[in-house]
Amino acid sequence: MKKILLPLLSLVLVLFSCENEALEGEFSGLDGEDSSSSIVGAWTLVSFNNTISNTGEVNGTTVESNTIIESTDTNYNMTFTAANTFNAAGNYGYNVNSTVNGQNSMQDLSLDDVSGSGSYTVNGTEMTVNGGFFTLEFQGMDLSQAQGEQTLDFSITDNGQTLTFIQDTTETTTIPGGGSTTAEVTATSIWSRVTTTNTSCADAMDATSLAENAYNNDTTNAGLCNAYKTALQNQITVCGDANGSIQVIFDGLNCN
Structure with missing residues (x-):
């Protein structure tokens, strides 16, 4: 399974390239980081939510979609090290509500034994990640176009106990076979510091x-x-x- 940081954009692009098939399969969420010193340690996922609005033309057909993904239950931990690496493992569930050209579909999904790893750098309140916090497989397809180096904003609040990642981006992608899509993506994940002895x-x-x-x-x-x-x-x-x-x-x- 492929490890990714921001799965939603890939999910929508695959939906378009498959001529708007119903939403099926497995999907997983996203995340980020904070000040290089204060982010070091273990964090547990509290929640994540992603929203994508997408417009474009595929094979001569105009496509409009809106997808909302929200976590339903989480048991997923991530550890950032002082050596600028991270690893994560656990499981989580989520709800997917997708509307493509007026046709709506909803699914409650879950992933078990998920893992992620990679490296990171921090510049102020911006983190650049090479690797993936989550794993994603959708209808047996490789969604690795969302894999690799990505940048997101983060903040640490509540006296260092709460970590919030935010990714807000617009991306235009050319579809093989003709057409292109433009996606506006907003993704947020919230983590709580794991207190250890x-x-x-x-x-x-x-x-x-x-x-x-x-x-x-x-x-x-x-x-x-x-x-x-x-x-x-x-x-x-x-x-x-x-x-x-x-x-x-x-x-x-x-x-x-």
């Missing part, structure tokens, strides 16, 4: 070792796999990962 690097490494041994004894157990990933994520937060070796192990674990 003071853990030494040695303790974090010991916890990772225990989780690794348990997983190696039963590599088909999804629960042990996810526990190992959580321990690795915590070790990155506490100890750092200067050479990226822990992140490589994290990315290589498939808990499905």
